[in-house]
Amino acid sequence: SQQGEEDPQALSIQEGENATMNCSYKTSINNLQWYRQNSGRGLVHLILIRSNEREKHSGRLRVTLDTSKKSSSLLITASRAADTASYFCATDASGGAQKLVFGQGTRLTINP
């Protein structure tokens, strides 16, 4: 079963604007990861945030994690046409087997 649920399912913005995607999950986690998938391609890792971290940055990406609300957000600043892709959060639940469970994704479209 899918652990993470992304919101919104689809997002369309103008180039230069910021894009925010949210992920909610159900059980306690060890870490949460964000991936990008361009159409017809494999997934590419963007950022990993551990359960004891609240915020991480990588270039134009900012990820926050609120374990009390079981939610995370991915912010892409100053969006570019090349950011058009699907974005997935994935969680490694604490306890049990080490496995990464993906959400359904947010389809992001950047309009020039």
Added chain:
Amino acid sequence: EAGVAQSPRYKIIEKRQSVAFWCNPISGHATLYWYQQILGQGPKLLIQFQNNGVVDDSQLPKDRFSAERLKGVDSTLKIQPAKLEDSAVYLCASSARGPRTGELFFGEGSRLTVL
């Protein structure tokens, strides 16, 4: 560094036929994963290997799907017989350890169409 290699990229078969997908992970990566991604959905883990042992195959339809990782390196995923609902992209990924410690590296995927 070479990435995760998968083949074939595309495969079209009739239902009840069989198909096999091959994956060669990044050199030295102990953990190998097979995910199934149906159009418009997120990837679903089918099976996870640690070296040549199975860590998790709880979502693998074992009546028709099988996978092996001989010698702890490359891996093959087989479907026999295929059903219409098996139409999907089969993604292989590898990691140096496991998801608890780091990122997964994905191949380009093998797109299966079952007619």
